[in-house]
Amino acid sequence: xxxxxxxxxxxxxxxxxxxxxxxxxxxxxxxxxxxxxxxxxxxxxxxxxxxxxxxxxxxxxxxxxxxxxxxxxxxxxxxxxxxxxxxxxxxxxxxxxxxxxxxxxxxxxxxxxxxxxxxxxxxxxxxxxxxxxxxxxxxxxxxxxxxxxxxxxxxxxxxxxxxxxxxxxxxxxxxxxxxxxxxxxxxxxxxxxxxxxxxxxxxxxxxxxxxxxxxxxxxxxxxxxxxxxxxxxxxxxxxxxxxxxxxxxxxxxxxxxxxxxxxxxxxxxxxxxxxxxxxxxxxxxxxxxxxxxxxxxxxxxxxxxxxxxxxxxxxxxxxxxxxxxxxxxxxxxxxxxxxxxxxxxxxxxxxxxxxxxxxxxxxxxxxxxxxxxxxxxxxxxxxxxxxxxxxxxxxxxxxxxxxxxxxxxxxxxxxx
Amino acid sequence: xxxxxxxxxxxxxxxxxxxxxxxxxxxxxxxxxxxxxxxxxxxxxxxxxxxxxxxxxxxxxxxxxxxxxxxxxxxxxxxxxxxxxxxxxxxxxxxxxxxxxxxxxxxxxxxxxxxxxxxxxxxxxxxxxxxxxxxxxxxxxxxxxxxxxxxxxxxxxxxxxxxxxxxxxxxxxxxxxxxxxxxxxxxxxxxxxxxxxxxxxxxxxxxxxxxxxxxxxxxxxxxxxxxxxxxxxxxxxxxxxxxxxxxxxxxxxxxxxxxxxxxxxxxxxxxxxxxxxxxxxxxxxxxxxxxxxxxxxxxxxxxxxxxxxxxxxxxxxxxxxxxxxxxxxxxxxxxxxxxxxxxx
Numbered sequence: 001x002x003x004x005x006x007x008x009x010x011x012x013x014x015x016x017x018x019x020x021x022x023x024x025x026x027x028x029x030x031x032x033x034x035x036x037x038x039x040x041x042x043x044x045x046x047x048x049x050x051x052x053x054x055x056x057x058x059x060x061x062x063x064x065x066x067x068x069x070x071x072x073x074x075x076x077x078x079x080x081x082x083x084x085x086x087x088x089x090x091x092x093x094x095x096x097x098x099x100x101x102x103x104x105x106x107x108x109x110x111x112x113x114x115x116x117x118x119x120x121x122x123x124x125x126x127x128x129x130x131x132x133x134x135x136x137x138x139x140x141x142x143x144x145x146x147x148x149x150x151x152x153x154x155x156x157x158x159x160x161x162x163x164x165x166x167x168x169x170x171x172x173x174x175x176x177x178x179x180x181x182x183x184x185x186x187x188x189x190x191x192x193x194x195x196x197x198x199x200x201x202x203x204x205x206x207x208x209x210x211x212x213x214x215x216x217x218x219x220x221x222x223x224x225x226x227x228x229x230x231x232x233x234x235x236x237x238x239x240x241x242x243x244x245x246x247x248x249x250x251x252x253x254x255x256x257x258x259x260x261x262x263x264x265x266x267x268x269x270x271x272x273x274x275x276x277x278x279x280x281x282x283x284x285x286x287x288x289x290x291x292x293x294x295x296x297x298x299x300x301x302x303x304x305x306x307x308x309x310x311x312x313x314x315x316x317x318x319x320x321x322x323x324x325x326x327x328x329x330x331x332x333x334x335x336x337x338x339x340x341x342x343x344x345x346x347x348x349x350x351x352x353x354x355x356x357x358x359x360x361x362x363x364x365x366x367x368x369x370x371x372x373x374x375x376x377x378x379x380x381x382x383x384x385x386x387x388x389x390x391x392x393x394x395x396x397x398x399x400x401x402x403x404x405x406x407x408x409x410x411x412x413x414x415x416x
Numbered sequence: 417x418x419x420x421x422x423x424x425x426x427x428x429x430x431x432x433x434x435x436x437x438x439x440x441x442x443x444x445x446x447x448x449x450x451x452x453x454x455x456x457x458x459x460x461x462x463x464x465x466x467x468x469x470x471x472x473x474x475x476x477x478x479x480x481x482x483x484x485x486x487x488x489x490x491x492x493x494x495x496x497x498x499x500x501x502x503x504x505x506x507x508x509x510x511x512x513x514x515x516x517x518x519x520x521x522x523x524x525x526x527x528x529x530x531x532x533x534x535x536x537x538x539x540x541x542x543x544x545x546x547x548x549x550x551x552x553x554x555x556x557x558x559x560x561x562x563x564x565x566x567x568x569x570x571x572x573x574x575x576x577x578x579x580x581x582x583x584x585x586x587x588x589x590x591x592x593x594x595x596x597x598x599x600x601x602x603x604x605x606x607x608x609x610x611x612x613x614x615x616x617x618x619x620x621x622x623x624x625x626x627x628x629x630x631x632x633x634x635x636x637x638x639x640x641x642x643x644x645x646x647x648x649x650x651x652x653x654x655x656x657x658x659x660x661x662x663x664x665x666x667x668x669x670x671x672x673x674x675x676x677x678x679x680x681x682x683x684x685x686x687x688x689x690x691x692x693x694x695x696x697x698x699x700x701x702x703x704x705x706x707x708x709x710x711x712x713x714x715x716x717x718x719x720x721x722x723x724x725x726x727x728x729x730x731x732x733x734x735x736x737x738x739x740x741x742x743x744x745x746x747x748x749x750x751x752x753x754x755x756x757x758x759x760x
Contacts, residue, residue, distance in 0.1 A: 134708060135708045135709070136708070146709075150706075150709045150710075153706075153709075154704070154706075154709075157704070163700055163701070165700075166693060166696060166697075166705065167707075167708070215689060215728070217707075218689075218691065218692050218693060218707075218728045219692060219707060219711035219712065219727065219728040220707055220711065221707055221708050222707060222708070356689055357689050357728045357729060359727075359728065359729045360689060360729045360730070376629070376648065376650040376651050376654055377650055377654075378649070378650035378651070378652075378653030378654045378657070379653075379654075380654060382654075382657060382658055382661050386628075386658070387658065387661050387662055387665050388665075389610075390609055390610055390611045390626065390662055391608060391609060391610065391662070391665060391666070392607075392608050392609065392610055396610075397607060397608060400607065401607070
């Protein structure tokens with residue numbers, strides 16, 4: 001190779017520029033002596049940049065993958081790192097994303113959907129490893145609406161044929177409770193509000209289990225129940241100082257958002273606790289209400305299994321018995337118009353209440369009177385008059401057209 | 417007897433023909449081949465013989481025919497493949513095979529099948545007096561004895577009442593489509609009809625409503641129409657005909673082709689609370705329960721292909737059916753599963 005250089009060993013002019021594992025070297029073709037070496041890193045065609053090329057770019061692994069898919073995979077990895085998930089989760093989530101991308105419906109979807117798909121893959125991975133991640137959290141992280149997210153999530157579960165286990169309630173309680181800023185005194189949290197984490201966790205878990213047993217969790221979003229349970233647990237551990245604090249204030253102190261249904265979950269949980277309290281001899285005489293029962297939550301939780309069994313009878317058998325009873329009564333006297341389920345509770349307040357979901361305990365809605373079963377064959381004659389009633393007369397048509405034209409004219413007038 | 421000889425010859429002829437030709441009738445699920453004989457499995461040559469025989473003879477009296485060669489499994493197969501003995505079901509199967517029956521084929525489907533249906537039902541009622549309650553049949557009740565005129569046909573025992581749920585889902589909504597087969601001027605329809613609304617920027621169809629039966633129709637400029645809101649198949653058909661009549665009166669040459677029920681929605685109440693978390697654990701391949709998204713459990717039943725929404729209060733919504741019987745069948749399938757979750 002011309003250039004005036006000679007091999008230092010054999011003085012040959014036959015020098016060849018060769019690359020050894022992407023490192024360029026000037027080699028003597030006679031004796032094999034390496035005269036100069038280039039840098040191991042390569043530069044772009046525009047040498048002025050002198051930038052390093054990453055491994056993924058120098059190998060061919062991304063050549064088959066479209067740019068939007070690459071972007072999505074990067075987002076999946078970033079999301080996993082933000083959530084501080086174990087590294088195995090990252091690989092699984094990436095695999096799900098790639099699997100989803102093989103379907104033409106996903107490839108052709110809008111960017112918004114692809115963005116939401118990132119969240120779906122991470123959520124499915126977490127669910128399958130029993131990592132408690134709520135959809136609300138994912139939606140806030142990827143700036144998506146819950147309804148858009150839900151559509152994509154249901155679609156992708158069906159498309160990939162995945163088996164996604166339910167959210168693990170116990171783990172969710174632990175992670176959610178740990179996020180409450182009540183375990184250390186701070187300017188916003190007075191000393192009497194500070195609580196021990198372990199005690200609060202165990203009591204919250206017990207309260208959530210109680211809620212689950214008494215039909216307060218099925219069919220409802222799990223988070224508000226846990227918020228209400230955490231609040232009650234916190235209050236009951238030191239009732240003297242904390243009864244004055246409301247749920248909203250509690251959440252503000254703890255730096256946690258108050259979910260809207262939490263107040264009604266709180267009321268339902270207190271009602272259950274009151275029912276249980278009526279079965280404890282030393283609490284019966286105290287005539288507790290929703291505020292005072294908080295002081296005795298510790299006792300109630302200690303004996304919760306027996307109390308639930310005693311306080312509530314099986315809803316199903318009782319419902320049929322009640323209905324028969326009410327029917328018998330109805331034959332005799334006039335009914336005030338209450339539900340058959342409400343009646344025994346009101347007439348005999350001391351007896352056990354029905355263990356039913358709250359939606360079944362409410363009085364049934366006034367059903368629209370079912371129209372009489374008219375035997376329609378579908379082939380009846382349709383009278384002309386019946387059809388005429390739906391048609392406009394020529395005068396009405398003219399009036400309507402005139403009104404429409406006037407409306408259009410008014411709209412087209414420029415605003416003053 | 418010579419009668420038997422002729423029939424035997426017939427049978428043998430048919431058998432040889434049977435070997436190469438697939439029997440022209442029988443969608444596999446439908447037991448009705450000709451209009452008064454239930455033959456569940458016509459691929460069986462012996463069955464085919466009877467069906468072909470019926471085809472040839474309009475009103476054959478078969479009491480003298482020796483049908484003892486028919487296998488005993490006839491009853492079992494009939495039980496497995498038998499569908500609801502609902503009038504609509506029978507009418508429909510009759511309709512699909514109307515080209516094979518001896519009844520006159522209506523040229524257009526707007527001539528109602530009532531003629532066929534009533535003819536069929538009368539023969540049915542004659543043969544199955546105990547099956548008179550065709551309005552709300554229980555799918556577990558057997559439809560009929562397969563060869564009503566034959567002495568050999570064995571009766572299936574009726575399933576005891578305790579197996580039935582005793583609850584009948586009520587139909588809440590029927591969606592049907594029909595082709596009016598003419599191009600429509602939607603602006604003209606919206607102008608001349610009082611009960612129509614048309615906003616082309618929002619949706620490219622006229623939305624028309626009638627009071628009786630209380631329904632809504634979407635009428636497209638291609639002449640296709642969707643009718644929703646009816647509570648029964650007949651009401652849906654009547655409503656669709658009324659909409660077609662309105663369009664006719666507005667001056668368009670509307671016809672009534674290809675009326676088809678596309679979806680039926682039913683609902684009922686089992687009257688006990690259901691542990692949805694338990695149900696999703698045991699039936700996870702069919703169920704989807706996401707309390708963060710929707711309070712009900714979505715159960716996708718495979719046979720019949722129906723989607724059920726099951727709620728904690730015990731209310732069940734069934735949708736995706738093309739036939740009333742599918743809704744009833746789906747509910748009868750889900751009821752024992754739900755009963756298993758009655759006790760918490």
